[in-house]
Amino acid sequence: xxxxxxxxxxxxxxxxxxxxxxxxxxxxxxxxxxxxxxxxxxxxxxxxxxxxxxxxxxxxxxxxxxxxxxxxxxxxxxxxxxxxxxxxxxxxxxxxxxxxxxxxxxxxxxxxxxxxxxxxxxxxxxxxxxxxxxxxxxxxxxxxxxxxxxxxxxxxxxxxxxxxxxxxxxxxxxxxxxxxxxxxxxxxxxxxxxxxxxxxxxxxxxxxxxxxxxxxxxxxxxxxxxxxxxxxxxxxxxxxxxxxxxxxxxxxxxxxxxxxxxxxxxxxxxxxxxxxxxxxxxxxxxxxxxxxxxxxxxxxxxxxxxxxxxxxxxxxxxxxxxxxxxxxxxxxxxxxxxxxxxxxxxxxxxxxxxxxxxxxxx
Amino acid sequence: xxxxxxxxxxxxxxxxxxxxxxxxxxxxxxxxxxxxxxxxxxxxxxxxxxxxxxxxxxxxxxxxxxxxxxxxxxxxxxxxxxxxxxxxxxxxxxxxxxxxxxxxxxxxxxxxxxxxxxxxxxxxxxxxxxxxxxxxxxxxxxxxxxxxxxxxxxxxxxxxxxxxxxxxxxxxxxxxxxxxxxxxxxxxxxxxxxxxxxxxxxxxxxxxxxxxxxxxxxxxxxxxxxxxxxxxxxxxxxxxxxxxxxxxxxxxxxxxxxxxxxxxxxxxxxxxxxxxxxxxxxxxxxxxxxxxxxxxxxxxxxxxxxxxxxxxxxxxxxxxxxxxxxxxxxxxxxxxxxxxxxxxxxxxxxxxxxxxxxxxxx
Numbered sequence: 001x002x003x004x005x006x007x008x009x010x011x012x013x014x015x016x017x018x019x020x021x022x023x024x025x026x027x028x029x030x031x032x033x034x035x036x037x038x039x040x041x042x043x044x045x046x047x048x049x050x051x052x053x054x055x056x057x058x059x060x061x062x063x064x065x066x067x068x069x070x071x072x073x074x075x076x077x078x079x080x081x082x083x084x085x086x087x088x089x090x091x092x093x094x095x096x097x098x099x100x101x102x103x104x105x106x107x108x109x110x111x112x113x114x115x116x117x118x119x120x121x122x123x124x125x126x127x128x129x130x131x132x133x134x135x136x137x138x139x140x141x142x143x144x145x146x147x148x149x150x151x152x153x154x155x156x157x158x159x160x161x162x163x164x165x166x167x168x169x170x171x172x173x174x175x176x177x178x179x180x181x182x183x184x185x186x187x188x189x190x191x192x193x194x195x196x197x198x199x200x201x202x203x204x205x206x207x208x209x210x211x212x213x214x215x216x217x218x219x220x221x222x223x224x225x226x227x228x229x230x231x232x233x234x235x236x237x238x239x240x241x242x243x244x245x246x247x248x249x250x251x252x253x254x255x256x257x258x259x260x261x262x263x264x265x266x267x268x269x270x271x272x273x274x275x276x277x278x279x280x281x282x283x284x285x286x287x288x289x290x291x292x293x294x295x296x297x298x299x300x301x302x303x304x305x306x307x308x309x310x311x312x313x314x315x316x317x318x319x320x321x322x323x324x325x326x327x328x329x330x331x332x333x334x335x336x337x338x339x340x341x342x343x344x345x346x347x348x349x350x351x352x353x354x355x356x357x358x359x360x361x362x
Numbered sequence: 363x364x365x366x367x368x369x370x371x372x373x374x375x376x377x378x379x380x381x382x383x384x385x386x387x388x389x390x391x392x393x394x395x396x397x398x399x400x401x402x403x404x405x406x407x408x409x410x411x412x413x414x415x416x417x418x419x420x421x422x423x424x425x426x427x428x429x430x431x432x433x434x435x436x437x438x439x440x441x442x443x444x445x446x447x448x449x450x451x452x453x454x455x456x457x458x459x460x461x462x463x464x465x466x467x468x469x470x471x472x473x474x475x476x477x478x479x480x481x482x483x484x485x486x487x488x489x490x491x492x493x494x495x496x497x498x499x500x501x502x503x504x505x506x507x508x509x510x511x512x513x514x515x516x517x518x519x520x521x522x523x524x525x526x527x528x529x530x531x532x533x534x535x536x537x538x539x540x541x542x543x544x545x546x547x548x549x550x551x552x553x554x555x556x557x558x559x560x561x562x563x564x565x566x567x568x569x570x571x572x573x574x575x576x577x578x579x580x581x582x583x584x585x586x587x588x589x590x591x592x593x594x595x596x597x598x599x600x601x602x603x604x605x606x607x608x609x610x611x612x613x614x615x616x617x618x619x620x621x622x623x624x625x626x627x628x629x630x631x632x633x634x635x636x637x638x639x640x641x642x643x644x645x646x647x648x649x650x651x652x653x654x655x656x657x658x659x660x661x662x663x664x665x666x667x668x669x670x671x672x673x674x675x676x677x678x679x680x681x682x683x684x685x686x687x688x689x690x691x692x693x694x695x696x697x698x699x700x701x702x703x704x705x706x707x708x709x710x711x712x713x714x715x716x717x718x719x720x721x722x723x724x
Contacts, residue, residue, distance in 0.1 A: 139612055149548050152556040186511050186600040194514040194597060219604025223612040235556060236601050238548040239594075242581025243602045247609040250501055250585040254641055255617075261637035268634030275623035275630075279616055 010092040010101035013043035015108025025309025030316040042088040080112035103299035103319040121298035126335040134291035138225025147234035154233035159200035165294040166229040167211035172325035182217030182227035286311035290318030372454040372463035375405035377470020387671025392678040404450040442474035465661035465681040483660035488697040496653035500587025509596035516595035521562035527656040528591040529573035534687035544579030544589035648673035652680030
């Protein structure tokens, strides 16, 4: 018997490279993990009905809603926003806006999902721009990185808001008490960063955050896990994430080459194979699947498009953590606490500062 | 008997964590590889004389010049520029400016070296800002990445110039005929990049480059080696490089853990050990040591500060490649070829464009 609250998850069943099969596999795995969860499934009713019918347990926990359209991966966000009103993605987002579901999970087009979620759900008051936050493996465990690509240009106030949201994300998804926060910058040897990170750092030092600000960190601090939350703009964050993923693939490739070098190396691999299971598990991108669009009035979780059922189920786990830990309520409370501590004034200053800076430039 | 031209290298013997021992070891290895090269060694005369005297071959190929000061790693560039006029680093830079040496190699403070080299050597006409270029391992071999941290904010014209210099670097150091060039950007899924990269891409498409422009690449294209030259600003480049280095350390750590998991795994490692030699060699940062400050009127190569003799010798190899391939003459010719093709006009346009853009903002 579960004592957990009943959670309903709106699922875009047609998003992702392996949809809808991977999605159905995913919610099936998730249901086994969380029997109390219910799914509102959007997509091609005929296909979904057939797939769900194969899994009797799932059929009982799932309601299927027909959506005639699918947003393709190639579709531009602005187009998808206009022409995708009857899509499985849009219906899933609407379900949260209308209070029918607690969160959305989709493996579809990231830009389109962001555009729809932002349009339908709106921003949390006090947050100017959403960011994409996710966690990744480090030498010390797991850390959160944001923004992973929602905003290619950021102002200091955006980075301060990302720090607040990233710390709350680390609390909800990684279960950390008081996360440490670092601001990504270039090496101590070089001219230390641009004006935006310098200004953001000075503001972060003065702000009461849901975590400890530890100052600047560098690229190698991300995999080292020097801090629990790494804050950066969406351009740098996206490049850093993809560089790390690519480097992982490079090393995996080299490792495979190594074990193919003759019979002795092959035999060596066979002997160490058991030990390699843990290595492979640590590297498995499915274990780190599930990024959230933070800053929106609603929990919207994005799965990587290429995930299988296990990966999709892990993204669902993330959404459940965020709903259970009331991520958005925490965020609103945190922003109010900013006010109670007299730091709402600081936030207002920040906004006025940015406005007057613009005025100064004209 | 070598038919190569005589090359004289100005060496900052006191720069780097393991100086001067690692520097002396390094030039000794380099001399064995290139018997025709001569070294002009700057630093503490007494110490250097003692160290060089231990290697008779080296003594014959080396001239020692006393420099009373050392630039520390902690020194700010602006301070080092003013107060380091009697330093081994500054004397080495001066030697190139005065025609006594063909290039500088230093493992010292990056910011200080950049400031001194820029102050003393000046810029190549047509290049607005220097960049740090280096090569790194990929799935397909080796590629060049720049800027690695000299410029945290870049304009489109800087990125165009980096592309020209990066391609010439790939020709000189990697021996490539017509390198492919990519501009680093965020994922196809997200809003595609900021205004700077969009504008730089459109200019690169129209410019006759010493290589083929292949458009945008993403972070994972760096380790994949999708292009030979990856162009980006110094903020993103620095973060990408360090993220890749840190990810390599993370995987190495995991791999060590794996082989420590019990006697069978240990035995497996012992059996595959021969094969791992190649793996370790591929990963060895010493193999990729030696970044150049491109855009200056003089070849200035920076070794990582923590290198041993072998690493330092590899940085010397890079400097020799750049001198032999007349990197700076090539660059000047390339910029003139831009003019012959009527693209000098384009370069002028670029500068005027940036100026009028600024004017437009006022």
